[in-house]
Amino acid sequence: MMRLLGPAEIRILADKLDLRPTKKLGQNFVIDAGTVRRIVRVADLSPDDVVIEIGPGLGSLTLALLPSAEHVVVVEIDPVLAGRLPITVAEHGAADNLTVVNADAMKIALGDLSGHVPTALVANLPYNVSVPVLLHLLEILPSLRKGLVMVQSEVADRLAAGPGSKVYGVPSAKAAWYADVRRAGPVGRTVFWPVPNVDSGLVSLVRRDPPTTSASREEVFAVVDAAFAQRRKTLRAALATWAGTAPQAETALRAAGVDPSTRGEQLTIEAFARIAEQKP
């Protein structure tokens, strides 16, 4: 096990770098080694896993991931943090299994990862972009078999929600296309510096096959977006523009075996896929 970062060392590092954590980049760094160990334990990595970590920041989580995986590829948007990370890692015990990519995770492709093919995602995601980053990675990296991410508590609830839940919505339905998603425990706000205004939660993901459908992923997601854009309306009304008219929406819904008077929050991703197949 590598020596992990504690609160005092984080402060010293931040001072050295003249770091002013920004809200825009969701820069809240974990200062509690116990939380970092817990994340790695719940991630349940194998020695042959290639891990992708988004937003390593000062390296709190990275230091714990390195001894637990074959390789760790980190993607950090902040050039100062990306530049400093190899130095911090070297200071904590040499590791030759780290690749640092200084880039925006929203824009990366597999080809940007220096030939590494990630099998697991483990990250304390930047909160303002956690859902789009997660969906982007699941889409561009089919090799990802599992994930353990820390996100804002409310987002964890939404990602893991199933049909019929009050918080089931676009993130839940889209994430279900790629993975079985579960909450994996709460994390209090005091483990971060600076302390954020919200609590966090762990979310575990296990890759699943997408629903069998003749519709494309984009076509299915277009139905999801339309259904939840007006979540109080019945599907017949919410999908009127998508289908052309409300009667056409009703015909498509009936052909898909879905009651036109229900709402999107009742539908599984499989039902959304069946509806997408019926687009007039």
Ligand code: SAM
């Ligand atoms: N993993 C570190 C930890 O636990 O202490 C830092 C986590 S902090 C919540 C989020 C990190 O993501 C920051 O280092 C921030 O600079 C980085 N970040 C923000 N937006 C990003 C993006 N679009 N792509 C890559 N990294 C990003």
